[in-house]
Amino acid sequence: MPDISKKTSEYGAEEITDLVKLSRRPTLLENxxxxxxxxxxxxxxxxxYVGDFTSFAGNxxxxxxxxxxxxxxxxxxxxxxxxxxxxxxxxxxxxxxxxLAVQCHAQFKAIGMAERLGGAINLSLVRxxxxxxxxxxxxxxxxxxxxxxxxxxxxxxxxxALTSMGTNPIWYLVVPRFLGCxxxxxxxxxxxxxxxxxGGAYYCVHVLGIESGPYWENSYHFVGGFDIFxxxxxxxxxxxAIALIACHQxxxxxxxxxxxxxxxxxxxxxxxxxxxxxxxxxxIVLERVNQMLGNVPGIV
Amino acid sequence: MSDHPDETPTLSKRRRIIVNDVYPAxxxxxxxxxxxxxxxxxxxxxxxLQVESLSVVFQRNPVLRAIRLTINRGxxxxxxxxxxxGKTVFLxxxxxxIEPEYRQGNVLFDGNDFYGMTTRQQTxxxxxxxxxxxxxxxxxxxxxxxxxxxxxEQHTMKxxxxxEAIVLRLLAEVGLPPSVHAKRPGELSGGMRKRxxxxxxxxxxxxxxxxxxxxxxxxxxxxxxxxxxxxxxxKQHEVTGIMVTHDxxxxxxxxxxxxMFYPLSRLEPEEPQIIFDGTPxxxxxxxxxxxxxxxxxxxxxxxxxxxxxxxxxYPE
Numbered sequence: 001m002p003d004i005s006k007k008t009s010e011y012g013a014e015e016i017t018d019l020v021k022l023s024r025r026p027t028l029l030e031n032x033x034x035x036x037x038x039x040x041x042x043x044x045x046x047x048x049y050v051g052d053f054t055s056f057a058g059n060x061x062x063x064x065x066x067x068x069x070x071x072x073x074x075x076x077x078x079x080x081x082x083x084x085x086x087x088x089x090x091x092x093x094x095x096x097x098x099x100l101a102v103q104c105h106a107q108f109k110a111i112g113m114a115e116r117l118g119g120a121i122n123l124s125l126v127r128x129x130x131x132x133x134x135x136x137x138x139x140x141x142x143x144x145x146x147x148x149x150x151x152x153x154x155x156x157x158x159x160x161a162l163t164s165m166g167t168n169p170i171w172y173l174v175v176p177r178f179l180g181c182x183x184x185x186x187x188x189x190x191x192x193x194x195x196x197x198x199g200g201a202y203y204c205v206h207v208l209g210i211e212s213g214p215y216w217e218n219s220y221h222f223v224g225g226f227d228i229f230x231x232x233x234x235x236x237x238x239x240x241a242i243a244l245i246a247c248h249q250x251x252x253x254x255x256x257x258x259x260x261x262x263x264x265x266x267x268x269x270x271x272x273x274x275x276x277x278x279x280x281x282x283x284i285v286l287e288r289v290n291q292m293l294g295n296v297p298g299i300v
Numbered sequence: 301m302s303d304h305p306d307e308t309p310t311l312s313k314r315r316r317i318i319v320n321d322v323y324p325a326x327x328x329x330x331x332x333x334x335x336x337x338x339x340x341x342x343x344x345x346x347x348x349l350q351v352e353s354l355s356v357v358f359q360r361n362p363v364l365r366a367i368r369l370t371i372n373r374g375x376x377x378x379x380x381x382x383x384x385x386g387k388t389v390f391l392x393x394x395x396x397x398i399e400p401e402y403r404q405g406n407v408l409f410d411g412n413d414f415y416g417m418t419t420r421q422q423t424x425x426x427x428x429x430x431x432x433x434x435x436x437x438x439x440x441x442x443x444x445x446x447x448x449x450x451x452x453e454q455h456t457m458k459x460x461x462x463x464e465a466i467v468l469r470l471l472a473e474v475g476l477p478p479s480v481h482a483k484r485p486g487e488l489s490g491g492m493r494k495r496x497x498x499x500x501x502x503x504x505x506x507x508x509x510x511x512x513x514x515x516x517x518x519x520x521x522x523x524x525x526x527x528x529x530x531x532x533x534x535k536q537h538e539v540t541g542i543m544v545t546h547d548x549x550x551x552x553x554x555x556x557x558x559x560m561f562y563p564l565s566r567l568e569p570e571e572p573q574i575i576f577d578g579t580p581x582x583x584x585x586x587x588x589x590x591x592x593x594x595x596x597x598x599x600x601x602x603x604x605x606x607x608x609x610x611x612x613x614y615p616e
Binding site for chain 1 (some may be wrong): 397421430435463
């Protein structure tokens with residue numbers, strides 16, 4: 001290593017050799033080696049993340065099975081996740097029902113099927129928009145809050161304190177939140193569906209002037225039991241994904257305020273992507289099941 | 301003394317060291333206050349804590365390397381060392397509070413390997429410990445009373461009245477008024493929060509108290525209050541204490557034995573990480589310049605080293 005307190009002109013042969021080694025540009029091989037190392041690092045970190053997440057989820061299921069959750073913790077989680085989310089989920093559902101009516105009315109009217117708008121709106125709501133929007137709202141309102149809360153607990157050593165007192169933090173902190181999300185998201189989805197259906201119906205009947213009787217008649221014909229089941233079934237997976245991602249992010253939160261903020265953001269983004277991914281996969285699977293059952297839905 | 305097994309004093313030698321240093325044999329009967337220490341030195345069987353070649357890599361940095369040490373029941377041991385030497389990682393590793401990327405070695409409590417236990421066994425084992433965290437780590441969502449009664453509520457069948465009585469007794473023991481019972485941690489000063497954390501750690505009647513920098517961030521008077529609390533806790537509850545600190549005054553006042561860790565970044569690969577293991581009296585006589593630099597709090601060449609390290613690498 002050259003002595004940096006000396007001028008270059010004062011360097012001996014050995015120091016100049018060191019300096020040349022230090023200052024030369026990396027060769028192509030060294031550049032390639034560096035890129036490969038970087039790609040390897042990224043890949044390894046992703047594999048570690050997936051492994052860690054899987055192990056975390058396994059722990060959640062383990063603690064859910066071996067020890068009963070305390071009723072007060074469960075009630076608190078249900079209140080936070082279910083009751084407090086209800087207004088925003090209902091409001092979102094109602095607006096999306098109305099927006100669907102606004103967007104689809106012109107097209108349906110142009111082909112003379114404005115009365116069938118109810119079927120389109122309600123089918124979209126029950127199968128896709130209701131569960132997905134309820135899940136997105138839950139990821140935003142509850143998921144971020146869980147990640148930030150648990151992240152703060154991690155940073156301030158409260159999770160360590162729980163562990164040190166012989167209380168498993170996954171059992172105490174994660175399981176009630178997981179159960180809250182898992183069991184209450186179907187109810188939230190149903191509420192979003194109902195509000196969306198009524199919002200769409202109100203706009204169609206009272207603003208666009210569609211006849212109430214044919215509107216509901218079409219809705220009744222086109223929305224079947226399997227459609228309602230599809231939405232609720234999917235919502236269970238969304239709820240589980242939101243809770244696991246949010247809790248995992250909180251538990252693995254980096255130190256400081258930035259770490260907590262990052263945990264909340266990553267929790268929402270990852271949940272959102274996962275909701276859409278699960279929606280696609282389950283959509284394909286459930287459609288196949290639907291076809292096997294001989295149900296071929298159609299609006300027109 | 302070092303962490304090498306051959307150089308670690310045997311139980312009988314350790315017994316002699318402790319007894320001679322604190323209660324000279326020629327004085328005859330041990331005073332009443334000596335009971336915890338007396339108990340520590342006369343017990344047979346495996347030592348309370350054995351750490352066997354513990355190495356930890358945390359966030360890609362080796363933090364602990366082949367740590368070997370033994371702690372007897374009833375001892376209060378202060379682990380000192382500069383920031384980043386792995387004191388807190390060591391303390392938390394003892395009861396598995398951190399999940400490092402890599403860990404090797406064993407931690408044995410009463411001869412039982414902690415890392416070899418199942419998750420549920422570890423959870424049960426941790427109830428023997430009381431942990432006082434650096435920033436108290438009280439639960440924000442609970443009152444001070446709820447914080448202190450939390451372990452009782454989780455692990456005992458005590459009634460609300462019984463828990464209330466224990467909480468009030470513990471509050472008094474750490475010098476907090478009953479009025480803090482209903483307050484939230486955010487409403488208390490740092491010293492009060494730390495004492496509330498202390499009370500919570502005592503709630504289950506632990507056998508061992510682990511203190512993570514208990515006097516950090518406190519004024520000198522409050523620091524000494526915490527020192528007194530640690531001494532009183534040892535006397536009243538007959539607990540073994542392991543304290544991590546860089547407060548030399550606190551370490552000398554509280555500890556029967558001081559162990560000094562040194563950062564791995566400043567050590568050669570073959571050098572042991574524990575550079576001192578002895579009594580508070582011995583540390584003052586220690587001739588190792590690294591130890592004397594720490595206990596005197598001298599920067600010496602450190603600033604120059606650091607500024608040199610961050611200078612631009614290439615000369616003009």
